[in-house]
Amino acid sequence: MNALDYFNARLEATISPMDYLKLAQVDPDKHFLIDVRNGPNHVRNLTIKDAHVIPQQELHNRLHEIPKDKEIIVYCWDVWCNTAAKVAKFLLERGYKVKELTGGIAAWKEMNFPCSDLSQNVNMSDNCGC
Template sequence: MNALDYFNARLEATISPMDYLRLTQIDPDKYFLLDVRNGPLHVRSLKIKDANVIPEQELQARLSEIPKDKEIIVYCWDVWCNTAAKVAKFLLERGYMVKELTGGIAAWKEMNFPVSDSTQEVNMSDNCGC
């Protein structure tokens, strides 16, 4: 793979927090933001505002909650976390349109973009699967 192919593939598979925020302001119904972080509730207490929370270890059982007619944007902790990449691969293999949010929630918070308290979610599980 040459550099051009690499960067084309990277841009096809990822979206920056700035681009996601801008694109959802233009067409908010096009996207389904998915928080796939594993871990106990106290470390997942914040989520990106309006994100849907389905931890990676619950994904297979809750697949019906993810719409096939929207572009799925997955995120996890940070650039060092590959959980979102694993989930993206899983969903792509099942026919979903998927991109990974670059930098995860860490990049989102660094930009001071909107977050909300995820502990208010009814479906939140404290079983981290770790």
């Protein structure tokens, strides 16, 4: 693979926080954002505003919640985490159109973009699955 092919593939498979925020403001119904992070509640209580929380470990049982008619954007912790890439691959294999949010929740928070605090949500599973 040459450099041009690499960067074209990378741009096709990912979206930056800034680009996602702009697109979501223009057409909020086009995308379905999923927080796929695993881990205990106290470390994942902050999520991107309007994200659907479907941890990777619950994905098989909750696949019916993910619409096929929208572009799916998945994110995890940071650039060192590959959970979102694993979920993206899983969803792509099942016919979804998917991109990974680069930098995960860490990049989003670093840019001071809108977040939601889920610490009051009693329905969050505290089973890490790690």
